[in-house]
Amino acid sequence: MSLGDTSQKLIESAARISSLPTLPPYATALVRAITQESRDLERDIQSLLSPYRSQSSQSQTPGGDTQFKSSFNPADDPALATTLMVNHVTLRRNKRCLLVYHRTRIAHLEKTLWSGLPLTQSSSTPSNPSSQESNLTPSESLLASFLSSLYSQLGAQYPDIDLLGSITPPREVYVEIRVLREVGEVQTEYGSLVLGKNSVHFVRLSDVEGLVRGGVVEVVGEGGCIEIPNLRLPPRVD
Template identity: 35%
Template sequence: MYGDLAAKLIQDSKRTQSLDVLPSYQTDLVNSIIREIRDLQRDVKILLDQQGPNFRASQDRRLSCAIFVLQICMRRNKRCLLAYHALRAQRLEALVWSGLETTSIGIEDDTEDEVALSERPSVASGWHPDEEEYFRGYGDALAELKGEWTDVDLTGSMEPPRDLFIDVRVLKDAGEIQTEYGLIALTKNSQFYVRQGDVERLIQQGYIQKLR
């Protein structure tokens, strides 16, 4: 039945929202929906061609209703495709901002260099080639933006901090970081009272846990 494939795609999108990783691109399903849209377009064209160029909707209500239903099905399929790809694009952008999947950003290198964003390893298991290209292009754009604002941590949380300094526990060894107040060795299970801005990125990456 028309629309069933698009419904499956939306179900996959809903599942994607609850996952920590971006699942494989549904190539077969997307291609099937595109073929269905083309079939619907073909059916509409056939019906209209049979009536000639002077056809008016008021002349045949049954035919007009059939054409209307086919067009609604096409529109719904297109909206589902757009929603699916928009969600995946948002997840790709979030991955770039978080930097969770890159291994080229050194924990001990407090510069977190802009080059790292444009030299990410291929982590796109099951991604569409266009998604990999978008991912790297977005990373290059972010690296360029960071290069213009070296004094601002653009990847930091958008929530204003309640406290300037926080208590943290190190969940796994993260080497040493340079802070405004000196060098800190982040060894597993150690605890520190540090400025939140110095360790916010490490909290996002799961190396450090903020204590309540």
């Protein structure tokens, strides 16, 4: 297998995550293979440069590690310089691919949690009701627990505010909706509403916004379906 092939597979896996309704299992084998390849590349680079190092030119990094300055001149050995460049570029690409993969999984997890649906509801099946939770790594499970706890605390602190509502002002107060899945009776501010599958209703958008986000109903009109964006997690303040 050529250099970078494993990273390419990981990027393809990350690209598929964005189009999936639930998080797939963590690509443990690919991540370990890329990590090992990166360590081997770093070891090869250090080995190739070892004849050009001098103990007298060593220095200390801010972290306390020892660095050696190399006397290698690329013009003296173009073949070695090419090998070092390929290894270095591949090493940097591996790191970027790992960052992209993990950031994509975290973004998908945040989107699921802040869509107003629990993980098990958005991914459950009769045979495995917690399939997505089992696909999370320990660190992802910790993040999911933190975000769920944060939403619960904010919801209790501001009970009159729909924290998962759209941050974009609606164009219409009342909208026409089509029910995609059987819901039954729901309570609104002005009374109860029975939502049967394929039925059409003219209601206040604020009363059904959560159902729209969950894909239970859709807003219809001249422009077709209207997408209601989800609230994204605000930036963390340290």
